Amino acid sequence: xxxxxxxxxxxxxxxxxxQIKANxxxxxxxxxxxxxxxxxxxxxxxxxxxxxxxxxxxxxxxQIILTIRGRGTFIGKISNSKNSVALNDELEKIKPVLxxxxxxxxxxxxxIEEIKNILKNISEQ
Amino acid sequence: xxxxxxxxxxxxxxxxxxQIKANxxxxxxxxxxxxxxxxxxxxxxxxxxxxxxxxxxxxxxxQIILTIRGRGTFIGKISNSKNSVALNDELEKIKPVLxxxxxxxxxxxxxIEEIKNILKNISEQ
Amino acid sequence: xxxxxxxxxxxxxxxxxxQIKANxxxxxxxxxxxxxxxxxxxxxxxxxxxxxxxxxxxxxxxQIILTIRGRGTFIGKISNSKNSVALNDELEKIKPVLxxxxxxxxxxxxxIEEIKNILKNISEQ
Amino acid sequence: xxxxxxxxxxxxxxxxxxQIKANxxxxxxxxxxxxxxxxxxxxxxxxxxxxxxxxxxxxxxxQIILTIRGRGTFIGKISNSKNSVALNDELEKIKPVLxxxxxxxxxxxxxIEEIKNILKNISEQ
DNA sequence: GTGGTCTAGACCACT
DNA sequence: GTGGTCTAGACCACG
Numbered sequence: 001x002x003x004x005x006x007x008x009x010x011x012x013x014x015x016x017x018x019q020i021k022a023n024x025x026x027x028x029x030x031x032x033x034x035x036x037x038x039x040x041x042x043x044x045x046x047x048x049x050x051x052x053x054x055x056x057x058x059x060x061x062x063q064i065i066l067t068i069r070g071r072g073t074f075i076g077k078i079s080n081s082k083n084s085v086a087l088n089d090e091l092e093k094i095k096p097v098l099x100x101x102x103x104x105x106x107x108x109x110x111x112i113e114e115i116k117n118i119l120k121n122i123s124e125q
Numbered sequence: 126x127x128x129x130x131x132x133x134x135x136x137x138x139x140x141x142x143x144q145i146k147a148n149x150x151x152x153x154x155x156x157x158x159x160x161x162x163x164x165x166x167x168x169x170x171x172x173x174x175x176x177x178x179x180x181x182x183x184x185x186x187x188q189i190i191l192t193i194r195g196r197g198t199f200i201g202k203i204s205n206s207k208n209s210v211a212l213n214d215e216l217e218k219i220k221p222v223l224x225x226x227x228x229x230x231x232x233x234x235x236x237i238e239e240i241k242n243i244l245k246n247i248s249e250q
Numbered sequence: 251x252x253x254x255x256x257x258x259x260x261x262x263x264x265x266x267x268x269q270i271k272a273n274x275x276x277x278x279x280x281x282x283x284x285x286x287x288x289x290x291x292x293x294x295x296x297x298x299x300x301x302x303x304x305x306x307x308x309x310x311x312x313q314i315i316l317t318i319r320g321r322g323t324f325i326g327k328i329s330n331s332k333n334s335v336a337l338n339d340e341l342e343k344i345k346p347v348l349x350x351x352x353x354x355x356x357x358x359x360x361x362i363e364e365i366k367n368i369l370k371n372i373s374e375q
Numbered sequence: 376x377x378x379x380x381x382x383x384x385x386x387x388x389x390x391x392x393x394q395i396k397a398n399x400x401x402x403x404x405x406x407x408x409x410x411x412x413x414x415x416x417x418x419x420x421x422x423x424x425x426x427x428x429x430x431x432x433x434x435x436x437x438q439i440i441l442t443i444r445g446r447g448t449f450i451g452k453i454s455n456s457k458n459s460v461a462l463n464d465e466l467e468k469i470k471p472v473l474x475x476x477x478x479x480x481x482x483x484x485x486x487i488e489e490i491k492n493i494l495k496n497i498s499e500q
Numbered sequence: 501g502t503g504g505t506c507t508a509g510a511c512c513a514c515t
Numbered sequence: 516g517t518g519g520t521c522t523a524g525a526c527c528a529c530g
Contacts, residue, residue: 009528011505018221025227038518048507053518061436064228066257070515070517078228086229091239094219096143098240099247101215102150103189103203108244114216115223115240119233122224132441136529173530261514268471275477298515314478328478340476341489344469346393348490349497352400353439353453354461358494364466365473365490369483372474384513386520413503423522428503445502445530 001028004045012047016055021064024075025122035065035073126153129170137172141180146189149200150247160190160198251278254295262297266305271314274325275372285315285323376403379420387422391430396439399450400497410440410448 001023004015023029035041038056042049056073059065066076101111126148129140148154160166163181167174181198184190191201226236251273254265273279285291288306292299306323309315316326351361376398379390398404410416413431417424431448434440441451476486 013505018224021221021228022224025224037516039516048509049518050508051506053520054505056518067518068256068515069259069261069513069519071256072517078230087226087231087235087239090222090226091236091243093222094240095243095247096146097215097218098244099143099147099150101212102244102247103146105203106212108241110212111216111244112237112241114212115219116233116237118216118220119223119227119236122220122227131443131446134444136444138529176530179529263514268474271471271478272474275474301515304514328480337476337481337485337489340472341486341493343472344490345493345497346396347465347468348494349393349397349400351462351465352494352497353396355453356462358491360462361466361494362487362491364462365469366483366487368466368470369473369477369486372470372477388520412501414501423524424503425523426521428505429520431503442503443530444504444528447502 002041002045004047006047012045012051013055013058016041016045016052017058020055020059022122024064024078026124029075031075031077033075035075037072127166127170129172131172137176138179138183141166141170141177142183145180145184147247149189149203151249154200156200156202158200160200162197252291252295254297256297262301263304263308266291266295266302267308270305270309272372274314274328276374279325281325281327283325285325287322377416377420379422381422387420387426388430388433391416391420391427392433395430395434397497399439399453401499404450406450406452408450410450412447 002016002019004012004019006012008015020029020035029035035056036044038049038052041047042052045052056065056067060067060073063076063079065073067073098111102108127141127144129137129144131137133140145154145160154160160181161169163174163177166172167177170177181190181192185192185198188201188204190198192198223236227233252266252269254262254269256262258265270279270285279285285306286294288299288302291297292302295302306315306317310317310323313326313329315323317323348361352358377391377394379387379394381387383390395404395410404410410431411419413424413427416422417427420427431440431442435442435448438451438454440448442448473486477483
């Protein structure tokens with residue numbers, strides 16, 4: 001369910017954050033589901049507990065998970081608010097990738113086709 | 126033509142790399158066009174010369190520009206090779222962004238629409 | 251009469267302590283009134299009995315309630331001693347909140363107005 | 376300029392956060408002023424660098440300071456937006472303190488007088 | 501030199 | 516048992 005790549009440039013704690021988000025989108029993790037404890041996940045991933053704690057606290061800051069004292073960490077309510085606001089901000093981030101592809105002469109249609117595939121892939125269970 | 130944000134998390138040298146690429150895609154920079162010298166660009170951007178040099182050497186590594194001793198730096202040949210290989214590798218990078226949007230409940234159609242707009246926007250002169 | 255938020259950062263036992271104090275101030279609980287037993291309150295709040303016991307022992311330490319063996323727990327005498335001493339100690343705690351507001355540019359008058367409202371609100375039955 | 380109390384219940388990183396905020400409100404720190412480097416402040420306070428880093432990253436998240444790569448950390452723009460929204464949320468936090476005081480029989484007028492003094496005290500240079 | 505990330509291990513309050 | 520905080524020390528990319 002979780003797999004991290006310690007050789008990646010991407011920080012480990014971010015990899016954890018994204019994999020948890022991906023699991024929510026795929027439906028593997030639902031509202032109120034418990035997450036593994038910091039210690040457990042850290043030993044599962046052979047990673048320092050602090051690193052997992054950082055990932056969890058980032059997810060909590062984004063109100064994706066919530067912590068109940070002495071009990072553990074759980075998936076929170078999935079809110080789909082402020083859509084249009086987020087949309088443009090988020091998509092700005094992919095501009096460099098698209099620029100890169102156009103520089104290599106990839107056709108727009110081809111790009112769109114592939115993105116559609118990725119979108120399907122993200123949702124599929 | 127160049128605008129960098131020193132407060133951004135994105136390294137300055139990468140911002141320079143991407144803006145030069147964007148200028149090529151938009152047609153502002155064409156094959157054999159000269160680039161400003163490291164010193165000149167660094168003073169234009171109020172940035173350390175080392176930073177510009179790093180950007181140029183990265184672009185040279187990617188064979189997008191080439192340096193001719195005693196003459197300066199120039200845009201190289203635009204090659205549209207290795208398309209399909211590059212396509213998937215590059216698009217992997219945008220997966221986290223798309224996951225984020227789906228987590229917020231944004232519809233696939235809406236995402237595709239916006240990406241089409243961005244693609245147009247990248248090409249327009 | 252009691253409502254606790256298990257997701258809050260504030261310890262549950264402190265929430266119980268404060269709500270009992272609030273009920274005294276509002277006049278819902280008066281001298282010699284009995285409090286629910288630890289077991290009863292813990293099941294009312296769906297909370298571990300240890301947590302309620304901790305709240306009661308904290309209130310007892312502050313001489314706000316008192317426990318009589320075999321009879322139960324009761325509201326004690328409301329003493330209004332040590333005023334001026336307590337005042338400054340307690341008010342130190344709100345300094346960070348006031349600093350935060352001033353940082354956001356909120357006017358002193360506005361703050362005072364709102365605090366007056368809160369004070370009314372606390373007393374009203 | 377900074378003084379921390381390692382015996383306090385309040386986390387050290389929060390003490391740092393609040394003291395920096397207080398220094399901004401008092402005018403000791405102004406827009407674009409540099410903060411001491413993580414290492415420097417950590418040795419000034421005899422505290423671990425990670426603890427200072429945590430304080431700085433929290434302040435950055437709140438957009439009170441900003442980090443420029445390889446250069447350091449600086450006070451950002453002081454924005455006084457969303458006043459009324461923040462006001463009530465923040466003031467909720469002082470309710471327990473006010474309740475405590477009323478429980479001890481302190482008069483409203485006395486509380487208001489003292490809060491006015493604190494407000495003056497916060498601003499004074 | 502700067503901040504960002506990570507490890508290893510510790511103590512604490514809370515439930 | 517849980518997460519939150521902290522120390523001590525390390526490596527890295529960036530400028």
